[in-house]
Amino acid sequence: MAPLTVTVTGSSSISRQAERGVLTVSAKSEGPEKELVSHEVTSASKELHRMFTELSPKTETGAATEDAPITVFSSTMLRTGFYDQPQPDKTRTRVHTATSSYSVIFRNLAKLGDVVGKLMTHPHVSIDRVEWKLTDATIKSLHSESRTLAMENAIEKAEDYARVVGRKVFAREINDSAHGNQVAMLQQQQQQQQQFQMARSAVHGSGVGPSHDGSVDMTPQDIRYTGSVTVKFESEPEM
Numbered sequence: 001m002a003p004l005t006v007t008v009t010g011s012s013s014i015s016r017q018a019e020r021g022v023l024t025v026s027a028k029s030e031g032p033e034k035e036l037v038s039h040e041v042t043s044a045s046k047e048l049h050r051m052f053t054e055l056s057p058k059t060e061t062g063a064a065t066e067d068a069p070i071t072v073f074s075s076t077m078l079r080t081g082f083y084d085q086p087q088p089d090k091t092r093t094r095v096h097t098a099t100s101s102y103s104v105i106f107r108n109l110a111k112l113g114d115v116v117g118k119l120m121t122h123p124h125v126s127i128d129r130v131e132w133k134l135t136d137a138t139i140k141s142l143h144s145e146s147r148t149l150a151m152e153n154a155i156e157k158a159e160d161y162a163r164v165v166g167r168k169v170f171a172r173e174i175n176d177s178a179h180g181n182q183v184a185m186l187q188q189q190q191q192q193q194q195q196f197q198m199a200r201s202a203v204h205g206s207g208v209g210p211s212h213d214g215s216v217d218m219t220p221q222d223i224r225y226t227g228s229v230t231v232k233f234e235s236e237p238e239m
Helices: 034-054 109-120 136-164 189-203
Strands: 005-017 020-031 070-075 079-086 092-106 125-133 169-175 182-185 222-235
Touching (some): 034 092, 109 125, 136 169
Antiparallel strands (some): 020 092
């Protein structure tokens, strides 16, 4: 009897709570006076830089200390521009714009909530987004765990099929496709933005948003790590 061939795809899914919060925030202003707009953004950007610097103390090597709420942050240069705004009398008014952005990685996620709450009330600061991430060490560990679980799942499937026809199989070929492993958010960016909108509403008197101490609840999202592997199994030919 010819050997039995069984090809199956094993899969795995592992969830972990986010360990880092990446805050993207911008200093922005616009108005009829170019110098005033630039000054407002420059001033707000200096405030942000001072705040983030205080929250990211360094060791002698330049790395963040172990208890630093922020591990690293970066900023863009001041960008200016303008656009012409139509008026009811069909004329146009020149509006000048200025912006500068920061990307900040928080280790202390409670402190992230404090900072977001404070920045919500700043007239020239915009919370662009918060992204949840795992550390490199955790991702590396999940790579291995995900591959193991996917392979075990493939073996279980193959043995189920083979048992029905009274055969035993062994792995002959393993295909670890490039798209097999990925990190996927369990919640969508839209939900994050909704939280920011609710917090901004409190600034305008709706009563929803930052708590009494000025912080925003930034509960870390769960991150799902998925993996897959395609395995070809064969049985020994029966005599």
